[in-house]
Amino acid sequence: MAWPGPIPSSRLRLAAAYLAVIGVILYGAGYGLFGLLMRANWTALESEVETLAGTLHDSLKPLLPPDARPSPQLARVLPGLCLVGQPCASPPSLLPRHAVSITDPERFYVRLLDRRGALIAHSPGSPGASPTATIDRSGSAWTVVTGHGGERFLQYAIHLHRSHTPVHRGAEPTELDWGYLQIGRSLHGLEAERERLWWATQTIVGLALLVAGLASWWLSGLAMRPLLAAYRQQERFTADAAHELRAPVANLLAVVEAHRTQAPADQPATRDTLAVVHRQGQRLNRLITDLLLLARLDGPEAAAPTQPCSLVQIVRDLIEETGETAAAAGVRLQLVGGEQDIHVQGTESELYRLVSNLLLNAIQYSPEGGEVVLRLGDERGLAVLEVQDSGIGIAAADQQRVFDRFFRSDPGRSRREGGTGLGLSIAAAIVRRHRGHISVVSRPGAGSVFSVRLPLAGCS
Incomplete structure (x- = not known):
């Protein structure tokens, strides 16, 4: 269908408005869904680290030595950890290696600190593994730590207690504040998942925008049909009015021209009147001709x-x-x-x-x-x-x-x-x-x- 005059640009603007509104809705929904999925993944990661920290705390509580310091007794409790000031040794067998599998440097790290916050033991390759490492007691238990090579870890810190057997029979056992336990979980998988979700969201929204663009163009065409009908009606009216006026104007000019040629020379007033009528008739004829030309130019391309x-x-x-x-x-x-x-x-x-x-x-x-x-x-x-x-x-x-x-x-x-x-x-x-x-x-x-x-x- 040919769209005359300014209608194509109006349809384009209307389609662009439709697409802009739909695009804002799609991008808002896409970003909202992306944020919800990432929040769910982050919450699951926190829950995993928190559960693991609680389990490890309960396992270590009855085995911890009395003093929070690097010692052979501490090395026997967690043989996979490196004691500060001593070389890191590999576990001698698969059993102890399995017992400290949490210290897998590709996913987790463990750090033990005394009550003052000084580092006393850590898993191999843990970030910030130095005797000067401290814990921020006033801050949140959750922190994000950057390790070697820029890799980031989600770190969780809790108080570490040890069980104290009472001296008197029948007394309740007490728990002593031993130090701090820090567990870090690598964010590499979460960041990779974030990137996959980001590009998936962009792709889905982009394809949806393409479909929405085609739908917007179609819908704008439907919306413009009444306007096109009115435009066509106006064109028909202009053309019909011009054609209807052309015949009487032509007759008027013919009559005036005949009277001008036959008018007696001694009637100047009649000649002046006929001249005015003739001039106005010519002007009306030019107007009709211009209207017909405009109707043709504004119509479909011939x-x-x-x-x-x-x-x-x-x-x-x-x-x-x-x-x-x-x-x-x-x-x-x-x-x-x-x-x-x-x-x-x-x-x-x-x-x-x-x-x-x-x-x-x-x-x-x-x-x-x-x-x-x-x-x-x-x-x-x-x-x-x-x-x-x-x-x-x-x-x-x-x-x-x-x-x-x-x-x-x-x-x-x-x-x-x-x-x-x-x-x-x-x-x-x-x-x-x-x-x-x-x-x-x-x-x-x-x-x-x-x-x-x-x-x-x-x-x-």
Whole structure:
């Protein structure tokens, strides 16, 4: 389906708005799900470390030596640990190695500290394994520690107690504060999982956005159908009204022309009246012709053949044809550039009308003694035509409306000149039809410059 006029850009903006809203929702949902999954993994990791710390604490409590210091008795309790100040020795058998499998450096590490927080034993390769290592008693039990090579560990610290057998029979056993136990769990797996979840979330959201983009384009098309129907109805009304008006206007002009040729020479009032009627009929006829042209230009692209057209030749022909009109208005025409031929792909009659409207508009609004300059050139695959006048200029508030139908920056002057108020609208429609761009730069009292950019032939 062909979408005329400004409707394609409106549909694109509507689809973009749909996609933006859906994109915000999808990204919000994706990031929320990602955060929930990562929080669940982190909670499971904390639970694992906390359970393991409690189990190890309960296992060590009855076996700990009385003093929290590096000693052979402590080495026998946990043979896989390295005592501070002594070399690390491998467990002599598989049984003790299994008993301290928690000290696997690829996943966990264990550190024992005395009540002052000084390190007394640690698993091989644990981060911060030095006699000066201390525990922050005022901080949280959970910390993240960076080990060798930048690997991060989730560390959990608890008080370590030892069982004390009472001296008197029947007394309850007591627990003595022995020191601290720190267990660290490698975050390498969690970070790898985080990266996998991140890219999975990005991929899913990206695919969902692609589907949402297609759906947005389809939905915007459905939403634009009533507007398209109204637009078509307006086009039909314009065309039908123009056709209905053309016949009576033609008859009116024919009758007036006949009366003018047959009117007696001694009836000047009758001749003046007929002249006014004839002039207004001609103006109405031009208006109808312009309305029909606009209806055709704003309609679906017709199968009118296009061909490379010489923009330089069109401009030169029009300067020659409008020279008499410019001279009568006291305006000088000047062509700048155009030494090399510039071809654009299009319909020659429409391009001719485009340049003619811009040129006549510049002449109409230029004062006597003024100058209209036409500049021709090309840049980055585009033909550039600029029409500069020395007229009254256009107020900044009116520059956005100058291409609207029936808009006149100086209504009185335009009507006196017989303009219909559709010249610049027709020029803008022709530029859109040729996939170009038209703009105006103006300052009140300093004239205006209308710029047209059209794709060069072979570059569109």
